[in-house]
Amino acid sequence: MPNEWLFIGIFLLMGAVFPGAPILINSLILGPKKNNPVKNSTYECGIETVGDTWVQFKVQYYIFALVFVVFDVETIFLFPFAVAYNQVSFFAVLEVVFFILILAGGLFYAWRKGALEWA
């Protein structure tokens, strides 16, 4: 098992080297370096940008992310169940159905609350 994770670790490192190398060659060796303030300014279709970019934004995005976290965590619970499926009894399957129904209830609560509306 550690051998497999060693492979994954090497893969992630090399995976960063492979795209990193052309970027470095591009920005350090091959690409021209003639910066000026106008060239580096923010692109906004030819108009100068007004105000700060990192402004407050709608809470709607946060709510979607929150609903997503609920479903993500739920699925993490379901994956071990799926692997151990052969060993569980029919009663345990019904319990998992109940578990999913509670979650579906949560989804419909969010739905009725209007959390899923794009407004």
Add this chain to the structure above:
Amino acid sequence: MDIGQLIKDPLGTLGGLLTSLLASIGLAPGAIGVIEKIIGVVIIASFALVLPLFLIWFERRVVARMQDRMGPNRVGPQGLLQTIADALKLMTKEDITPTGADKLVYNIAPILSVVAIISMWAVVPFASNILGTPLNVGALYIVGVGSLGTLAIMMGGWASNNKYALLGAFRTVAQLVSYEAPMILSLLVPVLLARTMDLNGIVQAQPVAFIVAAPIAALIFFVTSVAEVGRTPFDLLEAESEIVAGFHIEYSGMKFGMFFVAEFLHAFTVGALTAVLFLGGWRGWGTDQVPLLGVVYFMLKAFVGYFIVVLMRTALPRIRIDHMLDLNWKFLVPTSLSVIVVTIVVDKLIQQAGITNDWARSGLLFLANVVLALAIFGILRRSARQLRAFEEAEGSGHAAEHEPEPHGQPAEAGAHAAPAH
């Protein structure tokens, strides 16, 4: 060296040869293992990074065909070298970092987006004995590193100090994060049917491809994966006509190129994962005798998936953002939840009834899926009818003060059936 042995188990034979070679120059066994792993990683990663050179050409040709054009056909035979020429051009472009950008995050984002996609290929089985590593939590690993790509897009959009890029990052949160929920839920179904998270194990558990036993889950997985790639009809995060280029607006040179490499490779990875999870991966005639044939079958199936992704891109217009979210939360998520419920109950009943024949099991699950699909269509039809009746009742009187709400989405009818006003 025995040729027959080489054909039967190419990785094992070559690996054994390499091990004895390295041992003969006096390296420790641990070091040999690491060197072999590095070689394996380099082979898979370079395969994954060279593939987009071909994919981009292929896609441009197909899109051109669909639009009655020729497409790139000048550089090299049939324009095959066009992408290499483009890459060389990108290499000589100036690398611009906009003023006020968050430099570290800005520079990491394109690298991370590629890392997220090629890391998936570490566990994808090309053939029964040709794969990066047999990870026993392969499916979870795919989901885990796959969502790093979402993070990369968010990082790029946020760090660019550009309002269009920030809008693209916002839409990323709304779209990619949302579509991940039904994707993971539908990924659960093949794991459930195979009783393992190991991707090679999932392929081995498919004497009958899982698309027969779980057609709805396969469809949901495919559609949501296409949405995860973020291309038409789900290309809201880089919608050219709305927010110029979205999250990669400020990127130039090879950093811009890396986002594109990631996108095209991701599109192909969607085809590959669909092939592994639902189409039987490397399974095909004669793979018992010659496992190497599995690579051919796997690549063919993956290319079919990729071809469909390209056709979807050319044929479909961009979906509106509220429709997209409704489709996800009000249709795909409830549907995938009901698919899971039906699958676990029916499969347990089949097990308790003592049916072990693969075709019988797949057939019964297919029937359950058909019944579920009919029920879903029935519910959709009923809600559409309710929506129409509701609109006609609202109709003339309130037309002026009524907010122009998104109409025509049957799955949204539930919200209208319970009017908030």
